[in-house]
């Protein structure tokens with residue numbers, strides 16, 4: 001079930017108490033968001049006449065014939081009392097995000113919001129790996145959009161990690177490609193929730209690990225490890241290595 005936004009309207013007395021006390025009277029619309037943020041809008045401009053962001057409590061009393069709203073947050077109080085009520089509704093609302101495709105399960109719109117992709121119909125959420133973008137491509141198996149994510153090179157994977165695990169794709173490409181700089185072992189691709197990394201196959205006898213950043217391998221460092229180009233420039237995958245190669249854009 002989507003969350004509800006309450007909309008109340010009428011000729012109202014609006015009283016604010018807190019740092020200052022003020023009273024208004026007018027035909028206003030009161031919006032109470034699912035997080036209890038309470039906004040009182042009049043006819044003018046975009047800014048509310050009065051509001052409380054995520055107050056500790058909101059109490060709505062009455063019905064369509066007349067209502068009162070009391071929002072409290074510490075010492076602050078916002079109270080709206082009708083002289084005459086004209087509307088009282090509860091409307092379904094969702095978060096809004098950039099449209100990125102269609103949910104194959106129910107045809108609902110998929111939007112990108114707060115680092116996730118959300119279906120506005122079933123409200124299923126898929127987390128995105130750091131640095132990933134959603135592409136126009138569609139997964140042949142499940143119909144979800146494909147994502148593009150860089151971990152040494154660009155990978156095009158299904159949005160659903162159960163369908164197309166990122167760690168499997170990175171492992172297929174980079175497992176045992178590089179040697180451990182600290183022993184004669186190979187570096188294998190390992191994963192932890194939300195990240196993939198290189199680790200020495202001799203673990204726990206050798207504890208060498210390197211995070212695989214969001215970026216692409218552009219050359220080999222003098223130390224034998226890969227150099228990554230990321231949003232912040234070029235560096236050896238070993239953060240402690242004195243990489244002396246070209247800087248990004250310096251070629």
Ligand SMILES: [Zn+2]
Pocket residue numbers: 103104105106107108119120121122123124
């Ligand atoms: Zn859906």
Ligand SMILES: [Zn+2]
Pocket residue numbers: 139140141142143144158159160163164
């Ligand atoms: Zn899929």
Ligand SMILES: [Zn+2]
Pocket residue numbers: 180181182183184185200201202206207208
């Ligand atoms: Zn090692």
Ligand SMILES: [Zn+2]
Pocket residue numbers: 221222223224225236237238241242243
């Ligand atoms: Zn290096």
